[in-house]
Amino acid sequence: MGYIFKKIPAFLLFICIGFKGLGQGDAEKLNVVFILADDLGWSDLSGYGSDLHETPNLDRLAKQGMKFTNAYAAAPICTPSRASIMTGKFPARLHMTTWHENSGVPAPNKKDILVPPVTIGNLPLKETTFAEVFLEAGYFTAHVGKWHLGDAAHYPQTHGFEVNIGGTMWGAPDTYWSPFRGQKFQNEYRYIPDLVETSENDKSKATLYLTDVLTDKAVQIIKEKSNKPFFLNLWYHTVHTPIEGKPHLVEYYKKKVKPGMKDQNYEYAAMVASLDENVGRVLKAISDAGIDNNTVVIFFSDNGGRIGKYKDWETVANNSPLRSGKGSLYEGGIREPLIIKWPGITKAGSSCDSPVISNDFFPTLMEISALKKTQINHDQHDGVSLMPVLKNPKLPLEREALFWHSPHYYTTTSPASAVRKGDWKLIHYFENDHLELYKLDKDLGEKNNLADTYPELANKLYDELRTWRKDINAQFPSFNSLYVPGNW
Template sequence: MRTLLSALALLTVVLVPLTAEADQRKPNFVFFLVDDLGWTDIGVYGSSFYETPNVDQLAKTGLRFTNAYAACQVCSPTRASIMTGRYPTRTGITDYIGAPQPERWNRKTKMLPANYEMQLALDEVTIAEVLKANGYATFFAGKWHLGSEKYFPENQGFDVNQGGIDRGGPYGGKKYFSPYGNPRLEDGPDGEHLPDRLATETVKFMTEHKDEPFLAYLSFYSVHTPLMSREDLKQKYLEKKKTLKHGEIWGQEGERKVRLVQEHAVYAGMVEAMDQAVGKVLTAVDDLGLEKDTVVIFMSDNGGLSTSEGHPTSNLPLRGGKGWIYEGGIREPMIVRWPGVTKADTVTDQYISSVDFFPTMLEIAGIAAPQNVTIDGMSFAPVLEGQSIERGPIFWHYPHYGNQGGSPSAAVRDGDWKLAEFYEDGHLELYNLRDDIGETQNLAEQHPELVKKLHAKLEAWRQETKAKLPTHRETAAK
């Protein structure tokens, strides 16, 4: 049962529309969320190997963000932040769901990770619930990873759920190929490819609801492990790989080797299959005559996998990758097309966080934000209109050890400056991202007052959001 507070919040949304004309059609939303896609994994973002013509074309018709951030360097916390507009510290989902809790922790690490919530609570108000309360048909396809069956998409505001379960990857059946072994996705013909199937389901939903406003949320399992590609795409990139000329393939990030060159044929095939699925949905938007009524959003949930689990991609010039507080773990490719508003083939360096989608989508739809619910995000609708905003600081808090080598850490970005704090020893690193996107020069000693100022903001935010901290083993044992 939902709390009375949430019910009142949703009721307030229904009763306080911002649109001047009640009968004016609200825009549709098509939201593409890709799993583990790195900042430079898209052609228009500078990929040297992968081919993504459909996403590149979307960028040519919309606005491309160069400083868009996930709220966390791993998946579940970012996904919850998009759903709620709230930082992971508020939802309590600060690690990927399924990671060992402290009482089950058996790694030889300096600290014990903090506890985290293993589901998106039903009394959290989701973007799907708000849109549904305001006349939208709502659809989810793909990866959910925000709790067990009680917390699946159909219980969080989505009318339709195709494939959204508790798993973080396509781990049933033949994984990326049918039969899927997914209790929320009926098996297709033997060998059917999962990204194409999810796109087909999305098109079906849009077709059935083309005469009413809708939210179609296609949350790819791609390009998460297991690394599996269609054979034709794999062979294509094996041939392309033979033509490459490059230097050293491997570098070092801490104790982990990190990939420096994009040349993984299977991963490239996964990226292109995702791109083809995006193209299938966007073609349907046009064919259904909905191109002028549909806002399209494209984003990833965390950085590319460069330091672990096959090391399939490189995030250069960014440092690190999935699981790390460095830019390679949190900076994402992001494109938005708002017909009649965003200018074609434009780029912005405005920095935003995934918590900002919730208020932005509501402003675009002319819907009032929920009352009595703390929303951390700030609408970037003015940016889509060609204006700038004073975003203020954005924050990260990851009191865990990632599978990819990252350690418990936090960060704040304010303007061009980013301060990172590492909980094991408390050391601080300061970077000017305008001048040093690769985070190669720690300027903490040169700017002690700035470090003090940013660290105070980070600490105040942690206290305000009641962030849980990791503990040193000696402290935990007492």
């Protein structure tokens, strides 16, 4: 895979011998490490219900911090969710509601009843990102891994990151094995020196695994920046396709699979294991640097697990007990594992059941004292700070409802919007104005549509959804004049 690598000036890499932690003037500047998995489902971690996957490092992080049981991505696919994380805004407000390569003017076809709206694929430079706020506050800022938020003119270094390692317009590697390059990357990007170039005389480099390589860079940054406040955005490609686990892990999980298990895909399990192993390496680097007590760690996923056939597998992930998966507004497409460890704030082993969404990360991080003093206007967002529940998970958040808007087709769904208010969730499908109503505390798998049973409630939630869409200037699909009914 191609990479952008912006070299760190030598003077920035100098670390005084024996110096650990932050200087006295930086006492209010907590370090932040934001770890984002790609396509990891809500029940893919052992601590969230997987009966095959082993994730001891993430489970240990949950025991050290707070585990969220009702955390959501703002969209069921990658680019929109990532935009919401960076800006704190609903993807629909940004008009970024599909993945980068699918944005712009939709291609005409005869099989879809509706035509998606024209969308934006590049995160606008006018938007304030939390990286820009960190940079303004005197932090060292680095992005490592997947970006997928725009072309070269909108790469991480244009959005507040001093260093960008691996962040390009592309959403997935053609392979997780070095040199990570595919046809679409040829002649477009420079590669990280000494990591991905494989010579005839050095075949060992061909065994490098992308998840490990990205962690190598993240660990290096943590070591070299432990004496200065830093914000590290570590966004893995794992567990996105191609499904390529390390052979010894594939063999281990293949032997572990038993009939009747929820999770059966041992190659996918091997990728989850590598993700967990590398998260463990990051946590160890933080501990070894002596900065455990002033480093916030966030772990999240950008959308639900991918379901459906892939090569010889009937499905990649199994999001059960949730319905459906990536691309869908059912719970399997948007509910995510979320773990936050905030020294001095979160209680070890705590759990929060309040519904939260990826828009909330921005205002939550703005609670760091040093960031409040910046001159950048960081009040324009659609999230709420999670600080109240981080301190006390029993406290209610000052928000009545969560909303989603996905006016596009995907393999798992047709254009739709959704709202969750309390335990009730309504989905509106645009093709025929079909409404579905679910009581999530009684029906987590969304099997029983109660829209006809409680029509007044369904219409009330639908009115709130329509008002929200109008307020944020959401875009809508339109009738496809080329549509030809048929067995597609």
